[in-house]
Amino acid sequence: MNSAIHASTVEATGKAAAADAYVSVMTALAGSFDALTPAQWDLDTECTGWTVRHLAAHLLGAQEDALAMPTVLWRRVRGRRRYPHLSLLDAANQVQVDDHAGLSAAELCSAYRDNIAKVARRVATFPRVLAGLAVDKTMAPGNVPLRLGCLFNVIYLRDAWMHGFDLAGATGQPRAATTADALVLGQIMRDTATAWGDGPAVELVLAGELSGTWQLGDGDPQALLRADGIELCRSLSGRVAETGIATVSGDPGLAERLGAVRILF
CATH class of the missing domain: 3.30.1050.10 (SCP2 sterol-binding domain)
Structure with missing residues (x-):
């Protein structure tokens, strides 16, 4: 008997499940950031051009994007102007890093942890009418428009989750398993x-x-x-x-x- 899961039958993640998953993923990341030594903040990561500090700044920026839709759109506008050689998403991610360049490690840690419950609440209550808004014409699976609902329920969650592995690889710290795995x-x-x-x-x-x-x-x-x-x-x-x-x-x-x-x- 074939016990394989047919990947195409996996249901799209809904906002309630995504909200719970965010809490687990972000809490694990916050714990990893809190445990870093001063020297580890300047270690290079697998993300091209980013240190651990840059990674934390990006993740804080992603939280802010989830909390305020105008922030998402404005960072994409600035990213397109500032980094025309990058994809729209990569350019916006770099703007997230730029926006937090002046924060200390302690400030990054504190702000990131403080936002966890806010992000989960925002995702859980995100209006359906806004979820359908497209932020890019071709970036979703199947080369279809990437919509805000997918961005919040899937992409930002997946991104934060994967950065847990990046952080572990850069620092040598064990990566904490999450209930969202x-x-x-x-x-x-x-x-x-x-x-x-x-x-x-x-x-x-x-x-x-x-x-x-x-x-x-x-x-x-x-x-x-x-x-x-x-x-x-x-x-x-x-x-x-x-x-x-x-x-x-x-x-x-x-x-x-x-x-x-x-x-x-």
């Missing part, structure tokens, strides 16, 4: 299935901290693939070129195809 991994696999499209079906076994068995594509799997769950997420986000996806059986070209898939984080 399964939900966010499901989001990721759902969007991966969208990006995979109508290609040949594959069964993917994830091992390690993020484990499970998933199917991408419809029909009988044409390959059985295996990967470390964290490394797959790093690949899907564009953090690494070497995916570590192994072909257990079937067409090895499908492992290469999965290694080329990228989704929005």
